[in-house]
Amino acid sequence: MKKLVVIGNGMAGARVVEEILARDAQAFEIVMFGAEPYGNYNRILLSNILNQTQQPAEIFMNTLSWYQENNIRLHAGVKAVEIDRKNKKVAGIRLSKEDAPYGTKIVNTASAEIIEEDYDYVILATGSRPFVPPFAGADLPGVFVFRTIDDCDGIAAYAKNCRKAAVIGGGLLGLEAARGLMTHDVEVTVIEAGPQLMQMQLDSESGDILRRTMEGMGVRVLTGSLTAQITERDGKVGGLLFKDGSALETDMVVISAGIRPITEIAQVSHIDVNRGIVCDDQMRTSDPEIFAVGECVEHREKLYGLVEPIWEQARVLADVITEKNPDAAYEGSRTGTKLKVMGVELVSMGQTDPDQPDDEVLVYRNPNRGIYKKLLVRDERILGAILLGDAEFSDTLMQFFMNEKELPENRSEVLFASVEGTTLLAAADLPDGAQICNCNGVCKKTIVDCIENDGATSVAAVGAKTKAGKGCGSCRGLIAQLIESAVGEVQYDASEHYYVPGVPLEKSQLIREIRDRKIKSVSEVFAQLCGGREHVDSKVGLASLLKTVWPKEYEDERDARFINDRVHANIQKDGTFSVVPRIYGGVTSAEDLLRIANAAVKYNVKMVKFTGGQRIDLLGVKKEDLPGIWKDIGIPSGHAYTKAFRTCKSCVGTDFCRFGLGDSISLSQKIEIRYQGMECPHKVKMAVTGCPRNCAEAYVKDVGVVAIEGDRWELYIGGAAGSIIRKGDLMCTVDDEVAVIKYVDRFLQYYREHAKYLERTYGFVERIGVDVLKGILIEDSLGICAQLEERMQEAVEAYRDPWAEADVPAYINQFQGPQLVEVVREVNNNG
Amino acid sequence: MDRAYIINLGPLEDIAIGQGRCFIVKDTEVAVFRLRDGSVAAIENQCPHRKGPLAEGIIDQQFVVCPLHGHKFDLETGQGEGGECVRVFNTWIEHGNIYMQFSPYVFIDGKITAGTNNN
Known part of the structure; x- marks a missing residue:
């Protein structure tokens, strides 16, 4: 058996090994070198570790x-560290804790353990390292790069003692780092040397829109700022000095100024290196027994930093090295990016600006809602496109781009939904090699083979076998189309991303379907x-x-409700129910208490208990007694x-309490009247x-309002004191009750949707993320606040007291208990 | 061989669509469901887990879910997802009324399933 040594255990190295194993698990004895002390991980998700x-x-x-x-x-x-090509041996050094895996220097070369492996073939998958511009102070404590899990841990730990953080570099990774830092309660400033954010993916106009959106979320953005040096304070980072003489105070710095291929091992081993390790179309380096793949590769003078082209390289390399298809060729990639920057959707492909007089340019702008769409067309095909703030039709666009398909005459059809909602692009019409899943680089043929030969008939089953659809999930529609055209019907597995397990749609997709099709009842959803x-x-x-x-228009089907919501009471372990009357703000009266007491006696209530929400619970009521007791x-x-919304607890506030700063009783009653019975994804306590x-425990409620000195109110969201205990995050501080209601409206409705x-x-x-929520709900960065308030008002107006069903039951035998029945006749039972 | 009883459970319309009702038959609580396709299913009312009233559970064409702790049972076979099972009873509709055959024992796949009956 031939021996294969893979140098590099990042996404490219592990991927190429998977591809080789899939073709022929017995072809090679495989040895891998990985500078990081882990298995292989998805670097694209690093910002999720940071946040x-x-x-x-x-x-x-x-x-x-x-x-x-x-x-x-x-x-x-x-x-x-070296390939001895004459004796066909690879030598490696065990790194100590102080060594950065991607560093250029090794700290303890003298004492380091040397590991040698001989080889028949080598694959170089060394990847790239963060580029750190050579300015003074880059080695101070508090300066970080953003590349590995350990970097994330370091950044997170250091941020705990910081108020301000600066990110140098306004590209994709820099913004991801900024997003991660926001969750650590630091003020983040992004510093970009160029004139705009994300210069690789955006033109200047969309760069400006993104900048405003980010600023709306609380990130400061400086463009055209060239860093001269990182300044010191008390032996660590204290600030930044710019070339124009201005300065910025900061407690930490994350440098994200691009990446550079790691090529030292190729250089010392005398393999051709230009900007990256030079490879031919079979992914061979200048030594025919040594291959390369991934970010370290220079192919036809291009370097790639995105997963799709690298997956393609890995497939070609595996075809060639296992001799399954020695003539397989990688011919370069047309790349597009799809990502979310701090909750803002962004898709970019090809060029950002036209460069020939005949290039067609189509632009749609809605700057108030942060939406920008641009399409560049040459020879009836996409030359480039940008979608910012609304990436709904990016899949189709991406397929047109990558497969160089001719566009429809009416270009707006690929930028917006067509009126009839017809599918523009049939997956069945795409060529076999068309990449369907851009996250995991799965092409159409692989998926079709999996459906036809392995019997995968659900999107999830295809995903389990091929990884297609397991990244961002946007290609799931295309996979479903392929299944449908191959076997006629798509099977669905319950998936954690679905809103409910039986309907294969995420919440936003489901809401869209419900609105578009005007579905008003549960049975219609199923139908x-x-x-x-x-x-x-x-x-x-x-x-x-x-x-x-x-x-208002919802068609209530009672069988779709839990028993509690069929009969408006809470079922207990013995099948009886509990009855809790509304007591607004926890304030009742002697008359109400008398009626409650009399009812408790009349219906033989087993226990009368004060609840944690300042109300009275009557326990042990029979179902048939519910209308009477109400x-x-x-x-x-x-x-x-x-x-649903439950209660709004309050303290005695200003009427009697000598500490009271605001009229908590009046406000809590207004809140409770406004939101009573409002359906939500889960219960909501205020x-x-x-x-x-904090006598009313507002800091640990889903929504808590606290009166503070100066006639102002603080609004906290996301608190909890159940199985999870969490202090709410301060959403805003406002001047009056009207403003409190306005922001509670927005938050609750956004939560509901x-x-x-x-x-x-x-x-x-x-x-x-609370900062993202602040951007959306206070700054109105998405331009949806007016709609949220409007829909909340509609929900408030639609409220009816369900206990009115005491007089008019909603359905037959709603409040009937078990019914005794008589035998009609006896028969012999032969089984 | 065993004695069995035929019972008239009253008009189909007395059960709301997609819901269940509890009937007491010879000291046994039976949950009877009116499915959305117009058919009827009858199973023992008490959940074997903690005696939850299955008649108050949510159903679809195949399953009922106990309202107390979410245990799920097949309406046709009585088989529960967690291995426990409940008895099922034959039902049919005559002149708009639901009829049910109740016997102390039921036969499933040729085997006697005793369930939790009193005999």
Whole structure:
């Protein structure tokens, strides 16, 4: 068996090994050198590690056990330093903790352990390193690059003691780093030497729009600022000095000024190197037994830093080295990028500006909503495109671009939805080699083979076998089309991304379908989106969503509701129910208490209990007694059962308390009246407290309002004091009750429209990020606040007290208990 | 061989579409469901887990989910996802009324399934 040594264990190195194993697992004895002490991980998701939305374990692509299972020997934490081509040996040095995996110098060469492997073939997948411009102070404590998991850990730990952070470099990675830093409660300034952000992907106009959007989210942006040096304060970073003489105070610096291929090992081994390691179309270097792949490669004078072209290189290399297809050729890639920068969608492909007089330029602008679309056309094909703020049709656009397909005469069809909603691009018409999944580089033929030969008939099954659709997920529609054309029908697996398990759509897609098709009932959702098949675990979530989308026109089907919401009471372990009347702001009266007490006696209530939400709970009521007890009490429902707004707790505020700063009772009652019974993805508890002593526990509510000195109110969101305890994040400080209601409206409605079903606000606020929410809900960076307020008002007006059903039941036998029945006749039962 | 009883559960319309009702038959609680396709299913009402009332559960064409702790049972076979199962009963509709055959034991795939009956 021939022996293959792979130098580099990043995404490219591991990918090429996977491709080789897939073609012929027995072809080589494989040894890998990896300078980082881990298995291989998805570097694209590093900013999620920095902003702590993902754990390192979640971004590993191949864990250490994968290497064992495939008989690969991995030298983790060992950096290959030389290829002895005469004796066909690779030498590596074990790195110590002080060595940066991508560093140019090794700290302890004298004492380092040397590891040697002989070889028949070598693949160089050394990748690239962050470029650090040679300015003074770049080695001070508090200066970081952004490239590895360890970098993220270092940045996160250091940020804890910082107020201000600067990111040098306004490109893709720099903005990702800024996004990550925002979650660490530091003020972030992005410094770009060029005249605009993301110069590789955007033209100057869209660069400006992105800049304004980012500023709306609280990131400071400086363009045209050339850093001269990083200045010192107390032995660590203190600030930046710019070439024009201006200065910026900062406690830490993240340098993200681009990447450079790592080529030293090729150079010392006398392999041709230009900007990168020079390769031919078979991915061979100047030595026919040594190949290269990934960011370290220079192919036809181009370097690639995105995954799609690198996946393609890996496929060609694997075809050639396993001799499955020795003539396979990599001919360069047309690349496009699709990403989210701080929640802003961005797609860019090809050129950003025209350079010939006949190039067609189409631009659509909606700067108030942060939307910009630009299409460059040459010879009826896409020369370049930019979509900012709205990337809804980017898939189609990307396919037209990468496959150089002729555009429809009416260009707007590829930039906007066509009126009939017809599919512009049939996946079946694409060539076999067309890349469908751009995140994982899976081409059409691979997917079709998987469907036809391996029997994969769901998008998830195709994903499990080929990884297609497992990145950003935007190609899932195309995969479904391929399945449909091959086997006629797409099967769906429950997927965690779906809003409910039985409808294969994410929440935003589902809402769009519901709005476009004007679906107003749960059974219609199943009829129109699931081929008529009901799904028991999806009904409740769908009912809640439909009520949110159509507050007034929603067609209520009671069987889609949980028993609590069918009979407006909370079922107990013995099948009886609890009854909680509404007590606005926790303030009641002697008359109300008398009626409650009399009802409790009359209906033999087993326990009368004060709740944590300042109300009274009557426990042990039979279902058939519910209408009677409601009528006797004569108070509206307290909704202590629905996934909905529950209560607004308050303290005594200014009326009696000698510390009170604001009238918490009056405000909490207004809030409770406004939002009573409002369906939400999960329950929502609120409180208004009259001073920061917090007697009403407002800091740990989903929405908490705190009166402070100077007649002002603070609004906190995402607090919790259940199984999870979390202090809410300060969303804003406002001058009056009207403003409190305005921002609560916006937050609640945004939560209702964007949270997953059963996601509490604390999870939602952490997932979206409080700074992003501030941008959207206070600065109105997406231009949606007016609509949010309008839809909330509509929901408020649609509210009806469900206990009115005491007089007019909603359906037959709504409040009937078990019914005794008589035997008609006896028969012999033979089984 | 065993005695079995035929029971008239009353008009189909007395159960709301897609919902269930609990009937007490010879001291046994039976949950009867009116499915959205017009058919009827009957199973033992008590969830074997913590005696939750299955008649109050949400259903689709195949399953019912217990309202207390979410245990799920097949309406046709009584098989639960967690391995437990409930008894199922034969039902049919005559002149708009739901009829049910109740026997102390039921036969599934040729085997006697005793369930939790009192006999």
